[in-house]
Amino acid sequence: MLNTLGFVTERKCSSLQLAGTGVFVVRGRAQKGSVVAMYPGTIYQADEPIFFQSIRNPFVFRCIDGILIDGNDKAMSKIVFRSCSRRDRLGPFSLSDSSWLTPHPVNPLAVGQYVNNCSNEKAANVCYQEYDVPDGFPLELRQFLPNVKYRADTQRPLRCVVLVSLRDITHGEELFSNYYTIVH
Numbered sequence: 001m002l003n004t005l006g007f008v009t010e011r012k013c014s015s016l017q018l019a020g021t022g023v024f025v026v027r028g029r030a031q032k033g034s035v036v037a038m039y040p041g042t043i044y045q046a047d048e049p050i051f052f053q054s055i056r057n058p059f060v061f062r063c064i065d066g067i068l069i070d071g072n073d074k075a076m077s078k079i080v081f082r083s084c085s086r087r088d089r090l091g092p093f094s095l096s097d098s099s100w101l102t103p104h105p106v107n108p109l110a111v112g113q114y115v116n117n118c119s120n121e122k123a124a125n126v127c128y129q130e131y132d133v134p135d136g137f138p139l140e141l142r143q144f145l146p147n148v149k150y151r152a153d154t155q156r157p158l159r160c161v162v163l164v165s166l167r168d169i170t171h172g173e174e175l176f177s178n179y180y181t182i183v184h
């Protein structure tokens with residue numbers, strides 16, 4: 001990650017009291033405008049059922065158009081993601097990565113669900129960018145995407161959300177987003 005992107009991120013205890021785990025740049029420097037994380041999870045269209053998975057689940061991200069991403073790596077959310085991921089294969093190709101459900105994701109960017117919310121003391125240094133994976137996205141790279149559709153037969157493209165640095169972020173700094181804003 002250091003050689004390719006110029007920085008390394010890691011999940012560890014947040015610099016904010018009682019905020020649990022956060023995501024830090026631990027080596028190098030993420031330059032302004034870099035993709036520093038991806039928001040993993042199961043993608044639910046606005047009309048798809050998420051009620052039971054959403055109970056006491058702080059990891060549900062709501063896109064501007066109502067699409068939901070369940071980034072919880074535990075309990076029922078984890079079972080649903082694994083099940084959908086195993087379902088969606090194309091011959092030898094896996095179309096998604098489920099290693100983000102473990103402490104050691106194959107794609108080290110897939111930790112965006114652990115980024116904490118900004119506060120008066122800690123301004124946001126990353127923002128969310130939503131995008132739809134285009135049809136021409138290389139098949140052999142899909143195995144690194146940490147998102148999967150809840151329903152296989154939805155005609156919509158796969159939604160992904162990345163976190164982009166709003167300024168240079170150096171090693172030792174925690175990432176903070178604003179849970180209530182989205183950049184289009």
Ligand SMILES: C[S@@+](CC[C@H](N)C(=O)[O-])C[C@H]1O[C@@H](n2cnc3c(N)ncnc32)[C@H](O)[C@@H]1O
Nearest residue numbers: 018019020021058059113114115116117118119
């Ligand atoms: C999406 S999770 C982020 C990961 C979380 N810190 C954890 O350890 O699982 C959102 C939850 O993190 C905590 N959190 C996020 N930002 C916070 C903040 N600024 N102050 C206190 N708690 C925060 C809240 O419990 C919130 O429901």
